[in-house]
Amino acid sequence: MRNLKPSLFSPYENAFSPAEPLSGYAFSLCGGPCAGLFRIEDGEMLKNLVQCCIRESVPYKVLGGMTNILISDEGFDSIVFLNRKGSISHTIQNDGSILLEADSGASMAGAVRYCIENGISGLEWAAGLPGTIGGAVCGNAGAFGAEISQIFSSGTVIDENGSVRTIDNADMNFAYRSSAMKHQSNKNILLKAVFHLEKGLKEQISAKGETYKETRRNTQPIDQHSLGSVFKNPEGESAGKLIQAAGLKGFTIGKAQVSMKHANFITTEKGVTSTDYHRLVVHVQKTVFEQFRVLLEPEIEMLGFELK
Ligand SMILES: Cc1cc2nc3c(=O)[nH]c(=O)nc-3n(C[C@H](O)[C@H](O)[C@H](O)COP(=O)(O)OP(=O)(O)OC[C@H]3O[C@@H](n4cnc5c(N)ncnc54)[C@H](O)[C@@H]3O)c2cc1C
Known part of the structure; x- marks a missing residue:
């Protein structure tokens, strides 16, 4: 991870939080560190900090609820703007x-x-x-x-x-x-x-x-942690039905499980790793392809993995 001086982000240096693990913010409960995190208070702060990163050539990523993105356990070497406030x-x-x-x-x-x-x-x-x-x-x-x-x-x-x-x-x-x-x-x-x-x-x-x-x-398993539908529905098909037909409901790797309630959801529990989650995504994709010759395309965004 790059080591960034908080003063780079003046006048927001006090809001800079270095090397934060993202698992604490992700709805999936997993995700490694980033180079630094800002909790955005309003649009003005977001605009100024994005402009600052552009000026200083520092990579950045804006994240909202983190309900649709999986970040690898290695994390990513970038500033994260956690944008969760607004009117x-x-x-x-x-x-x-x-x-x-x-x-x-x-x-x-x-x-x-x-x-x-x-x-x-x-x-x-x-x-x-x-x-x-x-x-x-x-x-x-x-x-x-x-x-x-x-x-x-x-x-x-x-x-x-x-x-x-x-x-x-x-x-x-x-x-x-x-x-x-x-x-x-x-x-x-x-x-x-x-x-x-x-x-x-x-x-x-x-x-x-x-x-x-x-x-x-x-x-849907709305009382559990997940990232919503993992795969897009292929043209004229339902990803959930294909996953269920492949016998994958309940299939578990580590603390990540193909939901019993909705096969296109992967639910997670405390202690889950992004590696568990990602392995399960790959397993589901491979199994459905082997059985039905349909390649499921992820709907969730995956950062820091080979499979996008
Ligand atoms: C239980 C459950 C049910 C769900 N049901 C649905 C559903 O019915 N339909 C559906 O479509 N999705 C569903 N989802 C997925 C997810 O909730 C949605 O896609 C949601 O809109 C993602 O918003 P977020 O703020 O969490 O985005 P994040 O996961 O934080 O980010 C997703 C992407 O948006 C980008 N982004 C965020 N903010 C900005 C910004 N200000 N400017 C530019 N880019 C930005 C991020 O960089 C990232 O690339 C569900 C998820 C869960 C957990």
């Missing part, structure tokens, strides 16, 4: 539609709550979706037939040169669980997102959200 507001347009503006560090749960409180419809499908707005936009998160790409209107980003600019939906190249942001890490770091939503009735929005949460409770 949400909205404006009503002349045509009655609503623009919801959210800081990238705001939680998706907070955004869903905000929508219920203010009678805003269009984000109900995200009830129960863990993580932040930044992570959801980057991965084009989706559920129940809806996804971020359908509501994303524009975003404020800091680009690879440190300039702040506005991007729109077309710039994002959204695809299934993917976007330009995901594939060109650090080209654009999201500071804020604007979503195009509609007015609705609080009771109906809340009831719809509850139904989606109930479905998740019934079909």
Whole structure:
């Protein structure tokens, strides 16, 4: 790990935390150290620190809830910005539609709550979706037939040169669980997102959200640690069904297990290593390929491993 002087990040030197293990922040409970970590307080701090890293040629990575990323036990030699704070507001347009503006560090749960409180419809499908707005936009998160790409209107980003600019939906190249942001890490770091939503009735929005949460409770191991769906669904197929058909439900390596409730989830327990998790991913991929000639593509991001 590179040894960085906190003074490099002035005036944020007191917020610098060197060589932090990421397992303490990851929803998977595993992950090695990084060169240094900052807990981001607001967009201004994120922008200034990204600009500082660019100026000093220090590699950096922004992480949100860490609910969709696996970092190797060796960790990675980079600064991590843990972006978990942010606010949400909205404006009503002349045509009655609503623009919801959210800081990238705001939680998706907070955004869903905000929508219920203010009678805003269009984000109900995200009830129960863990993580932040930044992570959801980057991965084009989706559920129940809806996804971020359908509501994303524009975003404020800091680009690879440190300039702040506005991007729109077309710039994002959204695809299934993917976007330009995901594939060109650090080209654009999201500071804020604007979503195009509609007015609705609080009771109906809340009831719809509850139904989606109930479905998740019934079909996913939400009371355990995981990274959500590990693999993308192949065209016309369900990754979970293939994994289940391969007889892998309950298959365990170390403290990582193919969930008994949903075969496309790997659940973890305290003491798990990223190596356990990664070996299980490779085993599942190999077994499904041998049995069905289908190569499952990971939906989760894996940093520091050979298999991407
Ligand atoms: C129980 C469970 C259920 C889940 N269900 C779903 C589901 O239904 N649908 C679904 O799509 N996903 C699901 N997931 C996966 C995950 O929750 C989502 O993908 C979520 O949107 C990731 O957000 P995050 O903040 O945790 O991102 P992280 O895991 O922290 O980061 C993911 C990627 O986003 C990038 N990123 C984060 N913030 C920014 C930013 N500000 N600017 C640029 N890039 C950024 C990171 O660098 C990283 O590359 C589930 C996960 C769990 C644990």
